[in-house]
Structures are given as structure tokens and as C-alpha cells.
Amino acid sequence: MVVVTAEVTARLFMRGYVEFLSRSGYEVMLVADDLSALREPLFERGVRAMSLPMSRDPAPLRDLVSLIRMASLIARARPDAVVYATPKASLLASIAARVLGVPLRVYELWGIRFETARGAARALYRGIERVIATCSTVVVANSASLAARAAEFGITGADHVIVLGEGSSHGVDSKHFSPLAEVPEIDEATAAFLAEHEGITLGFVGRLHPDKGIDTLMAAASRLAEQGEDVRVLLVGGAEGAAVEFPPGVAVHLTGEVMDVRPYLGVFDVLVLMSRREGFPNVVLEAASMEVPAIVSDATGCVDSVIDGVTGYVVPTGDVDALGSVITELAGDPVALRALGVAARRRAVKTFDPEHVWRLSEEHLRSQLERALRRRTASR
Structure with missing residues (x-):
């Protein structure tokens, strides 16, 4: 049973x-x-x-x-x-x-x-x-x-x-979550947001709950925007718990709940999960299988989902400066970003079939x- x-x-x-x-x-x-x-x-x-x-x-x-x-x-x-x-x-x-x-x-x-x-x-x-x-x-x-x-x-x-x-x-099903899989188109509002704003796309998928560390992501994006970095934040999921505050000057788009996350994972440059607690975050595996690396916190569960420096990066929970530094580094090195994504999928296919x-x-x-x-x- x-x-x-x-x-x-x-x-x-x-x-x-x-x-x-x-x-x-x-x-x-x-x-x-x-x-x-x-x-x-x-x-x-x-x-x-x-x-x-x-x-x-x-x-x-x-x-x-x-x-x-x-x-x-x-x-x-x-x-x-x-x-x-x-x-x-x-x-x-x-x-x-x-x-x-x-x-x-x-x-x-x-x-x-x-x-x-x-x-x-x-x-x-x-x-x-x-x-x-x-x-x-x-x-x-x-x-x-x-x-x-x-x-x-x-x-x-x-x-x-x-x-x-x-x-x-x-x-994770690496055939379903694959950069080669046929997936639906993203919705018109999200497509318009991406067309309007440039920069590295920081993605989040999940419940918009305080435990998920959305505040850390938004603070880092705000700081980078103030420094002249081009960043755009795509939040995929429904609100739960306290409302998410969007700082001024940051390009942020909230999709709400979606039936199929793959089209959205496909437009991420990097998944950001600064959660304060997890078991083992499935979304990191789904993103990895789509060749999208992740930046995660060192909180319970999150720390196991990424091989630091190989399939993504692990930063201290709640550390806005550390998160911003990694984003800046990846934004300036698309070759390294691509290599992380390839390694992430390789690990997902080999270890998490x-x-x-x-x-x-x-x-x-x-x-x-x-x-x-x-x-x-x-x-x-």
C-alpha cells in the first residue's frame, strides 16, 4: 500500500x-x-x-x-x-x-x-x-x-x-524534459515581456511562498539593475503566503500557474532557487534536464541538487551579494553558462532516470x- x-x-x-x-x-x-x-x-x-x-x-x-x-x-x-x-x-x-x-x-x-x-x-x-x-x-x-x-x-x-x-x-523524465522535445508556445504576455526587455533571464518555478527565497532573488536583481546590469526575472507559479514585492527598476513578469513548465524553462538562462528549506527540489532536475543550470541556496535539500561549479552554483542562504556576484559572472560568460547546462543534463540523465x-x-x-x-x- x-x-x-x-x-x-x-x-x-x-x-x-x-x-x-x-x-x-x-x-x-x-x-x-x-x-x-x-x-x-x-x-x-x-x-x-x-x-x-x-x-x-x-x-x-x-x-x-x-x-x-x-x-x-x-x-x-x-x-x-x-x-x-x-x-x-x-x-x-x-x-x-x-x-x-x-x-x-x-x-x-x-x-x-x-x-x-x-x-x-x-x-x-x-x-x-x-x-x-x-x-x-x-x-x-x-x-x-x-x-x-x-x-x-x-x-x-x-x-x-x-x-x-x-x-x-x-x-526526472529526460525525454519529456528535453531541449529537443516538442513543447507548447509560451503565452503571449510572457512573449511580449521577453521581447520588451533584454538581459540574462533569471527564472523561478514553484509556489511564490516566503520559504522559497523570492525576496533574495528580487533583492539581487534590484541591486544588479542599480549597477546597470541587464537582468529580467520570470516567475512561474501561483502566489502562496505573503505577497511578493517587486522592487522598482527591475524587469519582472509573473505568469501565474501554468499546465506545462517546459516552455518557460526553455527560455531561462538560469534557474534561481534560494529556498530556505526543501527535501530535494524536483524543479532543479527538470531545469537541468532542459540544459538549464541552477543557482541554489545551501539550505536543506537545495545543496544536494547541484554540483557546485559543475552543474550550477550553491550560494549561502539569503546572501544577496553572493547571488548577485554569480549572476554577474554568468551573464558575462555565455560559454561557461552553456557548459553548466550541458553538465546539468548529463547528470540528470545518468543519475536521476x-x-x-x-x-x-x-x-x-x-x-x-x-x-x-x-x-x-x-x-x-
């Missing part, structure tokens, strides 16, 4: 994995809040899809109902292993699976939500993470820095958390499951 909170997570992050498990001989059930649209295509590939309503944010009464439903589903299905990711699904599935004695309980840790939280929220989310880890037989972090941070924060012991390969939750990532997960799952079933047999 594989459990995540939202349908979009199941569709984008887990669908390929569960289909791979089915092809590898497992009987697989995928659970999320609403899988009605995926039920038939998954069934055709040997995967059962079950919808179980879950709320992403804390909602005690609804969470209790969801926990009871989760326990009922696990009791009926009697899985040998439950694999879960995302906070709410992991909390419900880990508790229910442990109470019901599921032999193998795998927590796919994709980020630490409380890392940038404060006060009561930090205490609450830290407590939730510790409960999940305690109820799990193994924690699989999707980056080395995330595994280290989990141990540092006391979520789990260093001997209880592992990283498979070089991390990532599901890798989805089949490779899924195979590592399946091999780990198989070895842990055999061990868990031996323990269960020995205890009888």
Missing part, C-alpha cells in the same frame, strides 16, 4: 513508482484523497486505486475520521508493507499501520515542514514528524542533507534514516520486506 495526501502528488510523484512495483510482481494499492480520475488507468496497469478523504492542514475531527477510515482500509487489505509520504497521509498511515501490526512501514521523508516555522506551529509539526518516525520501521529521506537534518532535529536517529542513491523522490530511482526503491523495499517477514515468522 502506497499512501499520499493529495491526488496531484499521487499523479505526479507516485504513479510511475506504483506501476513499476506492479510490473515487478507486487500487488499494489495507491491511496490518496481523490483518485477517481486515476482509478481506471491504474487498474489497467495492475494497480488498485482507493480514495480516502484527507485534509492537508490540521483538522482534528476530520483527521480522526480519516484515521478510522485508514485503519479500516489497512485492516481489510492486510498489506505486508505500507509506504507513505507527505505529512498528513504519513501521520494517518503510520499510526494505523503500527497499531494493526503491518510488518514494514516506510516513511518517505520529502522535507521538514517545521524547519522554517516558529513558536507553536514549530512544536506541533516537530511533534507530528517524531510520531511518524517512531511509528515507522524505516525512514527514507530524499536527500543526504535532509537525512542529516532529521537526525539533528531529533526526528529520528541517524541509524533509522537512509538515502537511496543520490536522492530524489522520483527522478526514473527507472533507476524506482529500482533503488524497489530493491530497498524488497530487502526490508524480507527482513520484516522473517522477524514476524520468528516471533510466532
Whole structure:
């Protein structure tokens, strides 16, 4: 049984994995809040899809109902292993699976939500993470820095958390994300913005949330503009959290949410992700696969996504001067910029092919499951 909170997570992050498990001989059930649209295509590939309503944010009464439903589903299905990711699904599935004695309980840790939280929220989310880890037989972090941070924060012991390969939750499809792939045209407003403004194109893709370090990107762009550098900033994503402030004198365009990010990645010169926390940022792999290098912060997760000086650059979190210096250097050396992009795609194709990532997960799952079933047999 594989459990995540939202349908979009199941569709984008887990669908390929569960289909791979089915092809590898497992009987697989995928659970999320609403899988009605995926039920038939998954069934055709040997995967059962079950919808179980879950709320992403804390909602005690609804969470209790969801926990009871989760326990009922696990009791009926009697899985040998439950694999879960995302906070709410992991909390419900880990508790229910442990109470019901599921032999193998795998927590796919994709980020630490409380890392940038404060006060009561930090205490609450830290407590939730510790409960999940305690109820799990193994924690699989999707980056080395995330595994280290989990141990540092006391979520789990260093001997209880592992990283498979070089991390990532599901890798990147290098045929879909390719500079040679046929992609839609960018929208007219974005095309007009690019035609109107010149300079190195600094791109961002994701939620426009304070944790993503948009303020650092905008401050660096503003400083470069004041110094006479030609820069233009393209923000791809929907607003979430505090509003993004656009400093005067900076060429900035906000696309809003888009269905296909590839046309926009294709016009970036460099992706900038100055996030304050991540697990392993998928967008860096998607950009890399499109031969777009990245400048990332040295925050958890981000630091694992780039080989500094080879596939991009790593700069201190929140350091406007350091970010500006790297942008200036790249703007003045298009040959080096191109070389970074080529190296980034080479790494994405070689190290983060989805089949490779899924195979590592399946091999780990198989070895842990055999061990868990031996323990269960020995205890009888």
C-alpha cells in the first residue's frame, strides 16, 4: 500500500513508482484523497486505486475520521508493507499501520515542514514528524542533507534514516524534459515581456511562498539593475503566503500557474532557487534536464541538487551579494553558462532516470520486506 495526501502528488510523484512495483510482481494499492480520475488507468496497469478523504492542514475531527477510515482500509487489505509520504497521509498511515501490526512501514521523508516555522506551529509539526518516525520501521529521506537534518532535529536517529542513491523522490523524465522535445508556445504576455526587455533571464518555478527565497532573488536583481546590469526575472507559479514585492527598476513578469513548465524553462538562462528549506527540489532536475543550470541556496535539500561549479552554483542562504556576484559572472560568460547546462543534463540523465530511482526503491523495499517477514515468522 502506497499512501499520499493529495491526488496531484499521487499523479505526479507516485504513479510511475506504483506501476513499476506492479510490473515487478507486487500487488499494489495507491491511496490518496481523490483518485477517481486515476482509478481506471491504474487498474489497467495492475494497480488498485482507493480514495480516502484527507485534509492537508490540521483538522482534528476530520483527521480522526480519516484515521478510522485508514485503519479500516489497512485492516481489510492486510498489506505486508505500507509506504507513505507527505505529512498528513504519513501521520494517518503510520499510526494505523503500527497499531494493526503491518510488518514494514516506510516513511518517505520529502522535507521538514517545521524547519522554517516558529513558536507553536514549530512544536506541533516537530511533534507530528517524531510520531511518524517512531511509528515507522524505516525512514527514507530524499536527500543526504535532509537525512542529516532529521537526525539533528531529533526526528529520528541517524541509524533509522537512509538515502537511496543520490536522492530524489522520483527522478526526472529526460525525454519529456528535453531541449529537443516538442513543447507548447509560451503565452503571449510572457512573449511580449521577453521581447520588451533584454538581459540574462533569471527564472523561478514553484509556489511564490516566503520559504522559497523570492525576496533574495528580487533583492539581487534590484541591486544588479542599480549597477546597470541587464537582468529580467520570470516567475512561474501561483502566489502562496505573503505577497511578493517587486522592487522598482527591475524587469519582472509573473505568469501565474501554468499546465506545462517546459516552455518557460526553455527560455531561462538560469534557474534561481534560494529556498530556505526543501527535501530535494524536483524543479532543479527538470531545469537541468532542459540544459538549464541552477543557482541554489545551501539550505536543506537545495545543496544536494547541484554540483557546485559543475552543474550550477550553491550560494549561502539569503546572501544577496553572493547571488548577485554569480549572476554577474554568468551573464558575462555565455560559454561557461552553456557548459553548466550541458553538465546539468548529463547528470540528470545518468543519475536521476526514473527507472533507476524506482529500482533503488524497489530493491530497498524488497530487502526490508524480507527482513520484516522473517522477524514476524520468528516471533510466532
